[in-house]
Amino acid sequence: MLEDMEISRRTWNAAIKLAVVISALAALVAFGVSRSGDVPQAAVVLPVIVVAFAASWYQTERIRRRAIADMVVFSSRG
Numbered sequence: 001m002l003e004d005m006e007i008s009r010r011t012w013n014a015a016i017k018l019a020v021v022i023s024a025l026a027a028l029v030a031f032g033v034s035r036s037g038d039v040p041q042a043a044v045v046l047p048v049i050v051v052a053f054a055a056s057w058y059q060t061e062r063i064r065r066r067a068i069a070d071m072v073v074f075s076s077r078g
Contacts, residue, residue: 007067014063015056022052 026048033039 007064010063010067011060014059018056018059022048022055
């Protein structure tokens with residue numbers, strides 16, 4: 001139970017950090033695109049959604065695997 005909470009905490013921390021970075025980059029891209037001309041909103045929003053989803057999925061799995069590996073190493077030492 002405690003192990004699940006630790007994985008969940010690590011996953012949420014990583015997801016929040018990733019969300020902040022992606023949001024800041026998306027804001028910069030949206031600003032740049034809006035200054036460059038007439039570009040549909042969907043041309044900015046849809047790629048951000050796809051990239052954010054893929055990055056979040058990858059980050060979550062990476063953090064989860066690392067947390068599980070850390071727990072296995074820690075429990076084998078104990």
